[in-house]
Amino acid sequence: MRSRNNFVVFIASLAALLALLGLMTFLLARNGGGAAGADAGSGTTGTGGAREHALQDAPQARFLSVFTSNADGSLASYMVGGKTEEFNTFAANVASGQPVEGASDATFSDLLVFSFGAGDTLEVAYSRRRNQFILGDKLYQPAGNLAPMIANVEQKFNQ
Secondary structure: OHHHHHHHHHHHHHHHHHHHHHHHHHHHHHHHOHHHHHHHHHOEOOOOOEOOOOHHHHHHOOEEEEEEEOOOOOEEEEEEEOOOHHHHHHHHHHHOOEEEOOOOOOOOOEEEEEEEEOOEEEEEEEEOOOOEEEEOOEEEEOOOOOHHHHHHHHHHHHO
16 A cells, blocks of 8 residues: 555656646746747657657756655755756766666656757656666666765755
């Protein structure tokens, strides 16, 4: 029963984080003016849908949003500016991720969202305990341990 409750909390947290990401992207696009509108067209497919990104696209993102969920259910979000050393390290570790065998579980409670422009993102759910992330329906092992990097971002903003 507890496992089912944890899963429900995870799904609700993920939905809230995605809604927050949508709002942040909308505000960023609105405040960015014409430049964001020009980029929005380049990040879509010919059918008008959002472009699907591969792991190797992560370094080309404008910025990274890190959404975290604590055991008590509280949520937090942090932004890492694009083209900074911190961003480049995150992006390189994700872009170099290698597929691994296994299944997801409730430990995948962090969400890393690489934003390329209005509504154009690469989203991966991350497990600090397992140091693995999910893209689509596949598990990956990042090139380096992302858990201390996320902890550093949290510490920087929570001081």
